[in-house]
Amino acid sequence: MAANAVPKVLTIAGTDPSGGAGIQGDLKTFSALGAYGMTVVTALVAQTTTGVTGIHEVPAAFVAQQLDTLLTDVPADAVKIGMLGDADLIKAVAAALDTYRPPHVVLDPVMVAKSGDRLLPADAVSELRRTLLPRADLITPNLPEAADLLGEPQASGLPEMHAQAARLRALGARQVLLKGGHLDGDTCVDVLATPEGTIELAAPRVPTRNTHGTGCTLSSAIAALRPRHDDWPSAVRAAKDYLTQALRAADSLGVGHGHGPVHHFHNAW
Numbered sequence: 292m293a294a295n296a297v298p299k300v301l302t303i304a305g306t307d308p309s310g311g312a313g314i315q316g317d318l319k320t321f322s323a324l325g326a327y328g329m330t331v332v333t334a335l336v337a338q339t340t341t342g343v344t345g346i347h348e349v350p351a352a353f354v355a356q357q358l359d360t361l362l363t364d365v366p367a368d369a370v371k372i373g374m375l376g377d378a379d380l381i382k383a384v385a386a387a388l389d390t391y392r393p394p395h396v397v398l399d400p401v402m403v404a405k406s407g408d409r410l411l412p413a414d415a416v417s418e419l420r421r422t423l424l425p426r427a428d429l430i431t432p433n434l435p436e437a438a439d440l441l442g443e444p445q446a447s448g449l450p451e452m453h454a455q456a457a458r459l460r461a462l463g464a465r466q467v468l469l470k471g472g473h474l475d476g477d478t479c480v481d482v483l484a485t486p487e488g489t490i491e492l493a494a495p496r497v498p499t500r501n502t503h504g505t506g507c508t509l510s511s512a513i514a515a516l517r518p519r520h521d522d523w524p525s526a527v528r529a530a531k532d533y534l535t536q537a538l539r540a541a542d543s544l545g546v547g548h549g550h551g552p553v554h555h556f557h558n559a560w
């Protein structure tokens with residue numbers, strides 16, 4: 292990609308009518324970070340800040356058709372993968388990655404929404420692990436997702452997070468960002484494991500209950516920023532800074548009665 296070109300970034304994910312997570316949150320993130328956003332929808336999800344009331348999956352063959360139709364015309368500079376509701380969808384996305392070989396693939400292994408509602412059935416976790424982890428340049432599990440992928444208890448501190456990030460890399464993911472937002476403390480520390488080594492990325496914990504879409508925002512910000520950064524650590528650091536700003540602006544929104552969304556506030560206007 293030429294240094295001054297606008298990155299074309301694709302999100303493959305489910306929807307969120309409340310606009311905080313999923314495809315809608317991803318597109319807001321892409322735009323706020325100066326990328327050109329594109330979408331392939333995997334599921335229509337009836338959800339808002341209080342929870343999920345229904346899921347209407349897109350058939351895998353039609354997800355494949357969306358991917359073929361788009362990527363034969365517009366190659367993606369980076370791809371973010373979010374909610375994939377079953378094993379057939381996982382296989383369809385893997386096949387498209389093999390065919391179109393986008394330069395940067397960020398996989399957010401979405402399993403359960405903040406409301407506690409399952410977005411990926413438990414019996415599809417092994418397909419995700421087997422088929423998509425080895426095709427991802429970076430995976431961004433939270434602590435429960437990492438535990439599910441590894442089939443072990445959730446990490447309860449940084450030493451265990453380092454060990455689990457290394458074990459996730461051994462499953463085939465080239466880079467692992469293990470997110471620590473579910474731990475307590477004044478700082479939110481994530482662990483980034485790469486072939487060059489493992490680093491901790493810390494940010495002050497923003498005191499807000501409005502955290503709907505944090506995981507989606509972080510993974511899509513990384514996908515938007517990676518084409519303009521030299522390496523994964525600098526793209527991830529910039530994306531985490533962006534997310535922290537979006538969390539700081541969240542309370543100014545007042546959206547919904549549950550966990551409100553983060554705010555993609557920017558003062559370009």
Ligand SMILES: Nc1ncnc2c1ncn2[C@@H]1O[C@H](COP(=O)(O)OP(=O)(O)O)[C@@H](O)[C@H]1O
Pocket residue numbers: 432433434470471472473479480481494495496497498499502504505506507509531534535538
């Ligand atoms: N209150 C908060 N203040 C600042 N950063 C947060 C806060 N909550 C979560 N984060 C950060 O948001 C990202 C995603 O959070 P996490 O809760 O771990 O995953 P998920 O949203 O997928 O459940 C991580 O980088 C985490 O450190």
Ligand SMILES: Cc1ncc(COP(=O)(O)OP(=O)(O)O)c(N)n1
Pocket residue numbers: 304305306307311312313314336373374401403404405406410502503504505506507508550
């Ligand atoms: C369609 C869809 N995809 C992913 C999520 C999970 O979003 P995340 O940013 O991890 O956090 P919450 O929205 O669950 O707070 C979702 N809810 N919907």
